[in-house]
Amino acid sequence: MHRYLVYALALVLLPVSLALASHWPAWYWGVGLFGAMGLLGTWDVLQRRSVLRRNYPVLAHFRYGFESIGPEIRQYFVQSDLDDVPFSRQQRQLIYRRSRNIMDVVPFGTLRSTYAVDYEWINHSMATTNIAGHDFRVLIGAECAKPYSCSVFNISAMSFGSMSANAVRALNEGARRGGFYQDTGEGSISSYHRENGGDLVWEIGSGYFGCRDEHGRFSDEKFAVNAALDQVKMIEIKLSQGAKPGHGGVLPAAKVSAEIAVTRGVPMGVDCVSPSKHSAFSTPVELLQFVTRLRELSGGKPVGFKLAIGHPWEWFGIAKAMQETGLLPDYIVVDGAEGGTGASPAEFMDHVGVPMNEALILVHNTLVGLNLRDRIRIGAAGKVTSAFDIARTIALGADWCNAGRGFMFALGCIQSLSCHNDKCPTGIATQDPGRWKHLDPTDKAARVHNYHKNTMRALRELLCAAGLNDPSELGPEHILRRVSPVEIRSMASLYRYLAPGELLNKVPEHRVFHDYWGDARTDSFDPPPRMAALRTTKSR
Numbered sequence: 001m002h003r004y005l006v007y008a009l010a011l012v013l014l015p016v017s018l019a020l021a022s023h024w025p026a027w028y029w030g031v032g033l034f035g036a037m038g039l040l041g042t043w044d045v046l047q048r049r050s051v052l053r054r055n056y057p058v059l060a061h062f063r064y065g066f067e068s069i070g071p072e073i074r075q076y077f078v079q080s081d082l083d084d085v086p087f088s089r090q091q092r093q094l095i096y097r098r099s100r101n102i103m104d105v106v107p108f109g110t111l112r113s114t115y116a117v118d119y120e121w122i123n124h125s126m127a128t129t130n131i132a133g134h135d136f137r138v139l140i141g142a143e144c145a146k147p148y149s150c151s152v153f154n155i156s157a158m159s160f161g162s163m164s165a166n167a168v169r170a171l172n173e174g175a176r177r178g179g180f181y182q183d184t185g186e187g188s189i190s191s192y193h194r195e196n197g198g199d200l201v202w203e204i205g206s207g208y209f210g211c212r213d214e215h216g217r218f219s220d221e222k223f224a225v226n227a228a229l230d231q232v233k234m235i236e237i238k239l240s241q242g243a244k245p246g247h248g249g250v251l252p253a254a255k256v257s258a259e260i261a262v263t264r265g266v267p268m269g270v271d272c273v274s275p276s277k278h279s280a281f282s283t284p285v286e287l288l289q290f291v292t293r294l295r296e297l298s299g300g301k302p303v304g305f306k307l308a309i310g311h312p313w314e315w316f317g318i319a320k321a322m323q324e325t326g327l328l329p330d331y332i333v334v335d336g337a338e339g340g341t342g343a344s345p346a347e348f349m350d351h352v353g354v355p356m357n358e359a360l361i362l363v364h365n366t367l368v369g370l371n372l373r374d375r376i377r378i379g380a381a382g383k384v385t386s387a388f389d390i391a392r393t394i395a396l397g398a399d400w401c402n403a404g405r406g407f408m409f410a411l412g413c414i415q416s417l418s419c420h421n422d423k424c425p426t427g428i429a430t431q432d433p434g435r436w437k438h439l440d441p442t443d444k445a446a447r448v449h450n451y452h453k454n455t456m457r458a459l460r461e462l463l464c465a466a467g468l469n470d471p472s473e474l475g476p477e478h479i480l481r482r483v484s485p486v487e488i489r490s491m492a493s494l495y496r497y498l499a500p501g502e503l504l505n506k507v508p509e510h511r512v513f514h515d516y517w518g519d520a521r522t523d524s525f526d527p528p529p530r531m532a533a534l535r536t537t538k539s540r
Contacts, residue, residue, distance in 0.1 A: 007041035007057040010034045091385050092409055098454035099410040099447035119482045122391060125467025134453075134460040135179065136471050138399045140234065140377045141330040145300025148233040150199075151180035152459075152471050153390055153452060156339075156381045156404035157203050157241070157306070159187025161260050162419070164436030166444075167411055167428045172198040173441065174410075174448025183402065186238050186274065189226055190263040196445075200231045203306070204294075205238040207274040209264035216273075218280040220297055222265065227298035234331070235294050237287075237305040239278075242339025242382060245308035245353040247276060257431070284317040284522045288327035295330075304331035304377075308339070309359035310352075312512050313528055316520030319366045324522055328376055333402065334360045336382025356382030357396060361495050362512065364397030369503030369513075385409075387458035395474040396491060410451035411444045 017030030037058055044050075044057035053060045066073075090111065097104040112119060141147040155175060160168050162185065169192050175182040176198035183201045184193055188210030193200055204211060204223075211223035227235060253271050261268035281290045287305070295303045309315055322328050336356025354362070360380045367373040380398035384390060385406040393401050405413070412426045424430040427439035463471065466478060476491035483489050496510050507517050519528030 003056050003059070006037070006059050007045075010037035010041060010058065014038050087383070087385070087405065087409070087415060092415065095385060095406055095409040095451055098458075099451040101450050101454070104454065104458075115482065115485055117482055117484060120392065121480055122388065122395075122462060122466055122478055123480060124465045127467045129464045129467055129469050131460050131464055131469060134456040136456065136459065138377060138472075140304075141302030143375075144295065144302050144330060146298075146302075148199075148302055150233070150400060151178070151452075151456075152394070152400040153384075153455060154180045154201075154379075154400065154402050155182040155407050155448075156402035157183040157185040157236075157238070158404050158408075159185030160190035160192055160263060161187045161431070162429060164424075164427055164430055164439065165190075165192045165259075166436050166439040166441045167408075168192040169195055169441040170411055170439070170444035171407060171448055172196045172200075173445035174407075174452065175199060177445065177449040178452040180452055181233060183236065187260070188263050188265070189229070189232070190259070194229075194231060197231060199233045200229075201234045201236050202226060202232045203236045203238050205274055206276070206278045207264070207266075207272070208280070209266070212265050216279075220293075223294065224297045227294070227301065232298075232301065234301060235298055235303040236333065237278075237291065237294070237303070239287075239305050239307040240310070240335070240353075241306070242308045242335035242337050242353060242356075245310055245335075245337070245348070247345070247348050247352075283524055284314075284321035285325060285327075287318060288321050288325055288329070291329050292327050302330035304329040304333065306333035306335055308335045308337060309354040309362055311527070312362065313516045313520040314525050315362065316366065316513075316517050317522055317525060319370060319372075320520055321522040322372060323370050328372065331377040331379060331399075332363060333379040333381065334363050334398070336360070336380070338382045339404070356380055356393070360393070360397050361497075365496075365498045365510075365513075366503070368500055369498040369508070371501045371504065373500075387455050387462050390455070390459055391462050391471070391474055392479050394471050395476055395479045396495075397476075399472070407448055407451065410448045412439070412447070 013030065014034040017027055017034055020027040021031055040061070041057035044053040044060065047053065050060070052063070056063075094104060096102075136152045137149045138152060139147055139149050155171055158171075163171075168190060172182050172193055173196040176196050179199075181199040181201050182193070184203050186203050186205030186207065186209060189200065189202060202210070208216065208218045210226050211219055213219045213222070226232065253269050256266065256268055256270065256272050258268055260266075260272070264272060266272045281287045291303050291305065295301065307315070334356065336359055337353030338355055353359075360378070364373065364378060367376055367378070377399045378397060379400050379402055380393050381402040381404065383405070384393060384401045384403045390401045408428055409415075411428050413428055414426060416425050418424050419429040422430050422432055424435060427436035430436055459471065463469070463473075466474075468474065468478075476495060476497065479491045480488055481491065481494060483494070498508060498510065502508050503513070503517070507513055516528070521528065
């Protein structure tokens with residue numbers, strides 16, 4: 001039977017090799033090879049865990065081998081330049097070139113089909129402009145004692161623990177050279193974040209790492225110590241993240257090293273738990289009170305929150321609380337469901353949360369409708385890699401953009417999809433010193449800086465071509481999308497944008513506002529009574 005052919009051949013050729021080796025010692029290679037195959041096949045036949053191995057002794061291992069390198073085969077030999085799952089070869093090559101200061105022009109025309117549905121572009125102007133510099137900035141917390149002028153392109157949240165020591169070093173030094181910020185991620189501020197002095201946004205998650213007491217509750221005293229650091233320019237409360245919204249996390253005890261324990265303020269050798277929700281607040285009003293509390297404890301630094309939009313009534317409850325109390329965050333970061341630097345269960349990565357475009361527009365619309373947009377800045381993150389991505393995101397309603405995986409590519413990430421198993425081949429997403437110590441932080445810092453600098457230069461060129469003088473002038477009317485082979489529409493006509501103050505007068509005929517705005521509560525994140533009634537009816 002052909003299923004046993006390789007196994008049978010190994011058993012037949014083993015004694016033949018032994019006979020030949022008795023006369024010609026060079027044949028001992030055959031003894032070793034066929035002996036190993038024979039032993040492997042025998043074990044396959046005798047074991048009971050795998051039917052495939054019992055039915056196909058030895059042969060099954062070839063199948064497992066090819067399956068294990070399937071992602072690499074597809075990425076290097078099969079994937080087209082434009083397959084963006086999760087990032088295309090073209091996107092990666094653009095970042096690699098810009099990070100190395102290599103010419104990034106494209107020859108012989110675009111690889112994209114300009115007549116394909118979803119093709120997007122920015123229209124150019126007959127009256128082009130000439131912008132002198134490319135250091136585009138946004139002032140956050142204008143009413144704070146210590147406002148922050150941030151770049152329109154920054155490093156998204158990636159914690160020490162998920163990122164290696166040398167990766168954190170390189171990112172922070174690159175940020176220092178380029179004058180942009182690095183978000184610490186919820187793992188708090190490590191010694192590696194502080195070595196080079198680059199600007200930091202301190203992210204505080206539900207585990208309150210770096211500002212927790214011995215019971216895991218928020219500590220005013222410990223928060224004030226870290227918040228006072230000059231490097232810390234803003235405070236960001238993480239409500240949820242795009243990679244796994246509504247999901248907590250556990251760093252197993254075996255991975256809680258002495259360094260991570262000190263950084264996070266947790267005991268070494270004990271599971272480090274990030275709960276799925278915060279304990280310092282439980283309602284929209286309490287969230288805003290917490291924002292105000294952190295602003296005071298930090299000495300007047302801008303404080304905001306990051307969220308991936310889920311149930312719309314929960315976000316509406318926060319917005320209504322802003323209107324009722326007058327307590328406002330200085331900024332909001334919208335994390336799209338396409339975010340992915342954090343490893344997460346497949347169902348969460350693929351099917352939980354609102355993608356960035358719709359989430360961003362919902363937040364922007366709500367603030368405009370309440371006449372609060374000019375007092376609250378909006379950042380956005382979700383597969384932003386190029387100057388066009390930045391322009392498009394700002395046009396939809398953001399003030400600035402963050403990127404995680406884009407800067408990982410600048411560090412040398414090859415998209416091996418090994419972020420979750422501590423076997424990152426480039427030493428970026430691993431705590432294995434045998435891997436991360438080979439990452440040269442000085443060289444990689446230069447690449448991080450170059451990527452940011454060259455992307456900002458490209459953004460300047462886009463703005464000049466469009467006849468604009470600053471990213472803040474971008475609007476949804478500037479971005480066009482093909483919606484059919486014969487129809488083109490601007491983002492302004494594809495999406496419904498509210499007029500200033502529209503939510504103050506009546507509920508607009510905008511589906512999501514019409515369905516959920518009236519029921520949203522400021523005293524609870526629970527479903528509106530109408531939704532709860534529907535659940536009760538269904539359960540009967």
